[in-house]
Amino acid sequence: MPNQPSSETASETRNAKGEWRPPYGIKYAPLLSWPWRPLQVLKWLVSYPGFALPTNLLLLAISALSWMLTQPEVARCAHFKWDWMLWILVRNQALIWMYYGAYYLWLYVWKKEGTKGKYDRRWPARNSRVFLFNNQVWDNIFWTAGVSGLIWTGLEWLTMWLYANHHIPYLDWNEHPVWFVAWIIVIPFWREFHFYWVHRAIHWKPLYRRVHYLHHKNINPNPWSGMAMHPVEGLLYLSVALIHWVIPSHPFHFLFNLQHAGLGPAGGHDGFEGPIVHGKFPTGSYFHYLHHRYFECNYGESTLPLDKWFGTFRDGLPEGEGATLKDEHPGKG
Numbered sequence: 121m122p123n124q125p126s127s128e129t130a131s132e133t134r135n136a137k138g139e140w141r142p143p144y145g146i147k148y149a150p151l152l153s154w155p156w157r158p159l160q161v162l163k164w165l166v167s168y169p170g171f172a173l174p175t176n177l178l179l180l181a182i183s184a185l186s187w188m189l190t191q192p193e194v195a196r197c198a199h200f201k202w203d204w205m206l207w208i209l210v211r212n213q214a215l216i217w218m219y220y221g222a223y224y225l226w227l228y229v230w231k232k233e234g235t236k237g238k239y240d241r242r243w244p245a246r247n248s249r250v251f252l253f254n255n256q257v258w259d260n261i262f263w264t265a266g267v268s269g270l271i272w273t274g275l276e277w278l279t280m281w282l283y284a285n286h287h288i289p290y291l292d293w294n295e296h297p298v299w300f301v302a303w304i305i306v307i308p309f310w311r312e313f314h315f316y317w318v319h320r321a322i323h324w325k326p327l328y329r330r331v332h333y334l335h336h337k338n339i340n341p342n343p344w345s346g347m348a349m350h351p352v353e354g355l356l357y358l359s360v361a362l363i364h365w366v367i368p369s370h371p372f373h374f375l376f377n378l379q380h381a382g383l384g385p386a387g388g389h390d391g392f393e394g395p396i397v398h399g400k401f402p403t404g405s406y407f408h409y410l411h412h413r414y415f416e417c418n419y420g421e422s423t424l425p426l427d428k429w430f431g432t433f434r435d436g437l438p439e440g441e442g443a444t445l446k447d448e449h450p451g452k453g
């Protein structure tokens with residue numbers, strides 16, 4: 121493989137099975153860590169990598185461009201008509217293929233990082249009966265772009281129709297600029313909170329066996345595993361954006377929330393510990409990888425310490441070493 125880097129970094133540690141693990145325990149973002157350090161929080165909010173940069177701002181920029189360049193006018197959506205509906209469908213599919221595709225191309229087709237920082241050295245499964253078409257990636261694309269992508273689009277059709285017909289509360293940018301901005305900041309946190317509880321719910325055995333098992337076929341995830349979900353899970357997961365049916369918001373907030381949920385999982389499942397792209401682009405979620413690897417831990421993500429509070433946190437260190445959760449790795453979060 122010509123693109124494969126010849127050596128792995130010094131921080132690269134693998135166990136006897138060849139599984140990658142960080143030489144440090146996973147840590148939470150400082151936002152709600154105790155003791156509370158306001159300066160660290162501030163630094164985390166604005167630094168690179170941090171809360172805003174790069175992922176949240178990138179997703180916000182995608183939503184802003186989508187809104188300005190591609191979103192049909194709200195008034196047009198008062199009736200279910202194919203012109204605007206088809207437009208949204210095609211736009212969403214284009215977003216999915218470009219966003220998930222970019223991660224997949226870089227890491228799995230061009231293999232630009234080799235296996236450096238790859239949590240599981242193996243590449244996605246082929247000839248495996250576990251997956252549709254006997255192929256993990258094709259299976260994942262079917263569920264992510266096909267099924268979850270259609271649910272995403274359906275929710276958007278319905279919500280645009282609700283806005284256009286004044287059936288749900290509306291927040292005007294000119295009248296409430298502070299709320300408008302506050303919503304944008306709150307959405308990533310709301311997403312994480314919602315995800316944690318939905319995720320715990322679908323780990324309830326009867327739901328797990330019928331619904332969530334499908335996502336967990338991906339013990340070794342790749343970007344396309346992100347929304348590889350049973351339709352019930354897809355609906356529950358994307359219901360994160362239905363908060364805008366209840367709390368006054370601008371349709372842009374709804375769009376951002378939905379696109380954040382729809383695109384975000386690509387990076388969270390890419391299977392690599394960043395930074396990638398010549399060490400410049402932080403990505404990957406060892407936190408969520410551990411959930412795929414061990415199932416009964418780390419249901420949320422690493423900003424809100426919900427797993428820690430509810431006793432489901434696993435830091436990735438070998439048994440015993442990870443007993444203290446206070447130690448923080450300076451380079452993460």
Ligand SMILES: [Zn+2]
Nearest residue numbers: 335389408412
């Ligand atoms: Zn997952």
Ligand SMILES: [Zn+2]
Nearest residue numbers: 319323332411
């Ligand atoms: Zn799960």
